[in-house]
């Protein structure tokens with residue numbers, strides 16, 4: 001697992017290097033949420049795994065969900081019925097976001113999009129389209145950093161700058177945060193709680209960022225699915241990243257979920273939480 005993670009880190013580093021060479025400001029918002037995540041995965045990890053710091057006792061996502069009830073969320077209670085939420089990270093991306101929106105529109109499904117602020121600033125029209133078509137949006141930071149490596153002040157700036165950008169393009173600030181890679185530290189969660197944010201991760205990972213065929217995306221997206229599940233997918237990618245597996249799987253996924261009796265709702269609907277932060281006085 002560690003070799004695998006380090007392998008991905010190296011690939012991410014080389015992707016970052018090639019993006020910088022290409023002279024684009026686009027941060028690799030994208031190789032995206034790491035694989036194999038779910039509850040079992042330690043939420044405290046990257047630096048400890050490299051031995052840079054004394055290893056903190058790993059805290060599983062499930063533990064964090066219990067400890068920060070209603071603040072750190074992986075899924076809804078099954079008591080809410082056969083409802084699940086599709087979530088798409090790393091938007092807006094002019095290559096893939098419109099294709100995902102088209103598929104959702106054809107199937108009359110509303111989903112939840114986690115927005116990278118630097119991308120929203122570049123593609124305000126796409127931001128407006130997401131909102132106009134009835135989807136929910138959340139904050140996925142401005143530059144897609146690993147939050148555990150940042151100071152609290154840096155995290156605050158990442159979130160607040162993104163909130164302001166979304167307000168400028170969509171007219172409101174989201175109340176949901178999804179940390180890049182799902183990684184967040186306790187002190188950062190405490191800050192989010194104090195500010196009234198809900199941190200929304202997922203319990204089902206399509207692993208679509210691995211550029212896998214649509215059949216595999218589909219299989220991953222229903223594996224372990226249960227009432228209340230939150231499914232992680234992507235509607236934005238890094239330079240050269242291919243997300244056609246996601247785009248092609250989506251109509252079939254929606255059909256399969258409906259055939260199993262699931263209703264597809266947005267995350268705020270699933271969790272019964274507000275989508276928007278209150279307007280500041």
Ligand SMILES: [Zn+2]
Pocket residue numbers: 029030032033089090140144180181
């Ligand atoms: Zn992401």
